Amino acid sequence: MLSYNFTKKIAVKILAIFSFITLSLNAYAEINNKICLILDKGGKDDKSFNQSAYEGFLKAQSDFKLSKESKYVTVKEDSQSTHFVRTLSNGDCGLIIAVGFNNADVVEKMAKKFPKQKYVLVDSSVKAENIRSISFQEHEGSFLIGAIAAMKSKTNHIGFIGGMEIPLIKRFALGYKSGAEYINPKIKITETYVGVSPTAWNNPTKAKELALSMYNQDNDIIFVAAGASSQGVFDAVAEVSKKNSKKKNYVIGVDSNQNYLQPGLVLTSMEKKVSVKIYAAIKDFIENKFSTGVIRYGFDNDGVNWAYDKYNEPLFTLQERDKIDNIRKNIISHKIKVPDFYQVGK
Missing domain, CATH: 3.40.50.2300 (Response regulator)
Known part of the structure; x- marks a missing residue:
């Protein structure tokens, strides 16, 4: 027969394991998986920067269990940038992703007013405890x-x-x-x-x-x-x-x-690689691995490159x-x- 002390030790270990699993699941469950994307004036059909951001957002929606209320909005007038960032920062969105240089100042200001809100700022370098700034070595x-x-x-x-x-x-x-x-x-x-x-x-x-x-x-x-x-x-x-x-x-x-x-x-x-980096930011957030700070992407970490494919190969x-x-x-x-x-x- 197993001794009382030995049985007690096993029970304590099992309880600890279950407690850890429960805490982990609760932490995951507590993540607000509503992701909100703010596009700049070019919009999702600009065949360029905004479209790439939108494609990364769509891929994340497809691959992860994001809230069905996840959404994107497009800034068409300068005043809308402040309105969108302030409105979405009321705690409804788990993560707010703002695209473009023109949204940078607004996000920096709102990040101070809403310190618990997490932001991703694309194409700018703003240092704040609740912002991940994604910038590219375009030079x-x-x-x-x-x-x-x-x-x-x-x-x-x-x-x-x-x-x-x-x-x-x-x-x-x-x-x-x-x-x-x-x-x-x-x-x-x-x-x-x-x-x-x-x-x-x-x-x-x-x-x-x-x-x-x-x-x-x-x-x-x-x-x-x-x-x-x-x-x-x-x-x-x-x-x-x-x-x-x-x-x-x-x-x-x-x-x-x-x-x-x-x-x-x-x-x-x-x-x-805007779509890739936005997708990675959402993935980190959903998996509770989200970190803030300024991240610079160049040739050495697959941030920029020249495009070579079937369309320009003959050249x-x-x-x-x-x-x-x-x-x-x-x-x-x-x-x-x-x-x-x-x-x-x-």
Whole structure:
């Protein structure tokens, strides 16, 4: 027969195990799994940054048991940003994800008023105990894109069209310029912006006008970082290519893989892995592993990359792909030091 003390020890261990399991289940059950996503002005159909964020949100809804009340809203006017963040911060949403530079200041202010609310801020670097700031090393990705543009340009004249003229987009531009000059120090680069207000993210007509002017001035490749306005540049490259099929003009997409938008005319895209990182943030939250702080994603942790797929594969030789890959590796190892507008532009 088992001794009384031995039996008692087993009972105590079993009770401890059950208590641990019960506490773990209760902790999981207490997680508010209603996830709320705030998109910037470009909206979920911008074929770029916001769409990538929305796709990460949808995948999380499919893979995890999120509340059926999980939702997304889109900021269409500046005042709506404050309204949405304040309204959703009343404790109804377990996690609030705000996308874009234009939502950063509002989230920072509201995070102080609602210290128990958890936030994910995408594309900004705000330090707070209840915010996970996801930022991307777009200057690294843009450097590689600039190098690719310089490799492929026949006119030695390339362009950059940004959306709103802000430091974030200046960071793209400087990286692009530096990468192009790394390949060809004598290359000419034209840099311009759709505007200086948030409406610049959703003005494809103006972006098309700028792009047509650039193409007509011998820029044969344009890198565009302008949110929903970027569609105007894709329209422009199709128009000029139709008028003169012998002259090769290209556009370079941004944020998500946009190679499919004008097959054969999109040289590549500078991808930010927005959908992947939003999905990971939701996964961490649901699994009670959510951490806050500023997280920077570059080449070394799968945050940015150039898009290479069936749509642009015919445009690159094996030697060019090897050269591109070596530049990427040298950025990761810091053999190539990419200038950062956040540091040198101040």
